[in-house]
Amino acid sequence: MATGTSLDRARVGSLMEREQRAxxxxxxxxxxxxxxxxxxxxxxxxxxxxxxxxGAFPPFVDVADGAHFSCVDGHxxxxxxxxxxxAMAGHGPAPTVAAxxxxxxxxxxxxxxxxxxAWVGEELQRRFGLPSWQFAITATDANRFSxxxxxxxxxxxxxxxxxxxxxxxxxxxxxxxxxxxxxxxxRGSIGPPIDPALTTRVVPFxxxxxxxxxxxxxxxxxxxxxxxxxxxxxxxxxxxxxxxxREITRRTGTLLIIDETHTICAxxxxxxxxxxxxxxxxxxxxxIGGGIPSAAYGLSQAVADAVTAGMSLEDADVGGIGGTLAxxxxxxxxxxxxxxxxxxxxxxxxxLPLAERWAEGVRQVIDDRHLPWHVTRLGARxxxxxxxxxxxxxxxxxxxADFELERLLHLYALxxxxxxTPFHNMALMSPATSEADVDRxxxxxxQAVNELLA
Numbered sequence: 001m002a003t004g005t006s007l008d009r010a011r012v013g014s015l016m017e018r019e020q021r022a023x024x025x026x027x028x029x030x031x032x033x034x035x036x037x038x039x040x041x042x043x044x045x046x047x048x049x050x051x052x053x054x055g056a057f058p059p060f061v062d063v064a065d066g067a068h069f070s071c072v073d074g075h076x077x078x079x080x081x082x083x084x085x086x087a088m089a090g091h092g093p094a095p096t097v098a099a100x101x102x103x104x105x106x107x108x109x110x111x112x113x114x115x116x117x118a119w120v121g122e123e124l125q126r127r128f129g130l131p132s133w134q135f136a137i138t139a140t141d142a143n144r145f146s147x148x149x150x151x152x153x154x155x156x157x158x159x160x161x162x163x164x165x166x167x168x169x170x171x172x173x174x175x176x177x178x179x180x181x182x183x184x185x186x187r188g189s190i191g192p193p194i195d196p197a198l199t200t201r202v203v204p205f206x207x208x209x210x211x212x213x214x215x216x217x218x219x220x221x222x223x224x225x226x227x228x229x230x231x232x233x234x235x236x237x238x239x240x241x242x243x244x245x246r247e248i249t250r251r252t253g254t255l256l257i258i259d260e261t262h263t264i265c266a267x268x269x270x271x272x273x274x275x276x277x278x279x280x281x282x283x284x285x286x287x288i289g290g291g292i293p294s295a296a297y298g299l300s301q302a303v304a305d306a307v308t309a310g311m312s313l314e315d316a317d318v319g320g321i322g323g324t325l326a327x328x329x330x331x332x333x334x335x336x337x338x339x340x341x342x343x344x345x346x347x348x349x350x351x352l353p354l355a356e357r358w359a360e361g362v363r364q365v366i367d368d369r370h371l372p373w374h375v376t377r378l379g380a381r382x383x384x385x386x387x388x389x390x391x392x393x394x395x396x397x398x399x400x401a402d403f404e405l406e407r408l409l410h411l412y413a414l415x416x417x418x419x420x421t422p423f424h425n426m427a428l429m430s431p432a433t434s435e436a437d438v439d440r441x442x443x444x445x446x447q448a449v450n451e452l453l454a
Contacts, residue, residue: 003443007452010245012408015451019411023055026415029072030060040260050272051424064091067433069419077419078437080358080427087381089290089342090432096290097338100330109328115331120296123339127146127261127269128282135327139261140168141267142297143224145321146281147172149253149299153306154235160201160214160223160254164394166231167224170287175200177395204393205229208244217254222255222281227271230288233397233424234376234383236390242277248279255303257281261295264288265428267352268345273378290338294331302325318402337408347431351380356437358382361442383426412448413441 024031034057040046043051050058059071067090082088089096121133136142147170159172162226164186169174176186183197201220203210210221214220217372241383249256258279260270264287264309267274273284278305285295299307311319325331359375359382366373369443372388386405391397401424410420418441427441 016408022415026074027150033060036436060108066090069431071096077417078440079419081419081421082428082430086286088287089338090430093155093342095337095341098335099333103330114329120332120335128272130282131301132299132304133296136295137293139283139295142283142295143167143170145255146297148320149307152310154221156219156221158219158220162205162225163202164232165222172199175202177202205235206241206392212248215254220254222257223249226259227263228378229394232394234378234399235290236427248359255280259283265381266349287332291335292331294335323336354433355380355382358427358438365446369449380429409448416444418444
């Protein structure tokens with residue numbers, strides 16, 4: 001029985017060489033653009049992580065529409081990456097595009113509110129249940145602002161996060177647990193400003209006892225968590241874990257910040273609504289603008305009252321909260337259209353069954369070939385793991401990752417018109433995704449596995 005680590009590595013390597021040749025031959029225009037880009041862009045890409053695409057270079061996009069895009073070489077792709085959630089609404093959703101076009105002619109930014117701001121605040125109240133909202137450009141900013149507010153309210157210096165977390169480029173969160181239990185900079189952290197052990201405590205996911213131990217001394221201002229881990233791979237909470245987190249944080253006077261930037265895939269109100277969670281602060285970003293930068297963070301009444309009492313009018317502009325473009329007119333016009341007309345309750349009613357169809361297609365291949373792999377679904381998102389059972393912690397998921405095998409499977413799919421998220425084996429559904437799109441992936445995945453095991 002083949003696992004990720006016991007597969008014939010020579011065959012994995014030979015298939016990868018074949019697929020790389022096929023990719024390069026099929027993408028001459030992208031290849032030429034990549035060579036040109038290397039003259040002005042670091043490593044030839046706009047952002048460092050774009051080097052992780054499985055081909056010799058990324059395909060350069062020509063047009064993206066709905067759940068598909070075409071590259072400059074004329075190939076069509078089903079997009080299950082969807083901008084790593086940024087395009088969860090689909091590429092260029094018509095209501096969002098129309099709203100953006102209208103607002104462009106009415107003013108892009110002016111540091112004053114529009115009626116859209118009030119509408120979006122009311123809609124976020126309805127979806128997530130928190131009464132007071134503020135806006136940012138990215139979830140990174142919203143997380144950073146939330147941490148500052150938590151420190152101001154509590155007078156405490158530290159935060160706590162899950163092991164193998166990801167909450168954007170927030171310095172305090174780039175920490176994990178070493179084998180001996182110490183907090184240290186996580187692998188890949190570039191130029192950490194200080195030792196993260198000075199700012200951060202790290203606990204394994206699904207470990208309520210570890211969380212209690214981290215909070216008992218009263219030095220932690222806030223616990224910042226995803227309801228389910230997504231950025232190391234999907235790791236779901238065990239029954240009772242969130243109830244324990246909420247009880248421990250309340251008992252220790254620690255604020256609970258829930259980051260729904262990826263877990264919005266669980267439903268219109270994210271995991272917070274689906275699982276009846278009760279955060280003190282909630283962060284959402286990326287998805288809600290339909291492709292236009294937008295993020296928001298919501299506050300419970302108690303937190304909102306404490307923030308209002310703690311911020312002076314004179315210093316409101318220099319406190320480290322907000323930004324010139326935070327809540328700007330174009331962003332909120334896009335967010336209103338996306339929430340009101342695209343990522344609706346009805347859209348999720350379509351997207352969730354599609355993710356189950358995707359998961360079932362993968363599961364059938366795994367069962368047919370007797371692979372000790374597992375499929376996990378989180379709402380409109382699903383993923384396969386190179387392990388026989390669902391991971392319980394981020395460490396367990398990390399330990400079963402297989403970078404070489406992932407790259408082969410992703411490139412194999414890319415060469416046959418299917419784009420997967422480059423970081424692990426995750427797929428996301430949009431309102432524009434179809435059953436035919438899902439079945440296309442199932443067919444390609446079966447073909448890839450059959451070649452691997454031939």
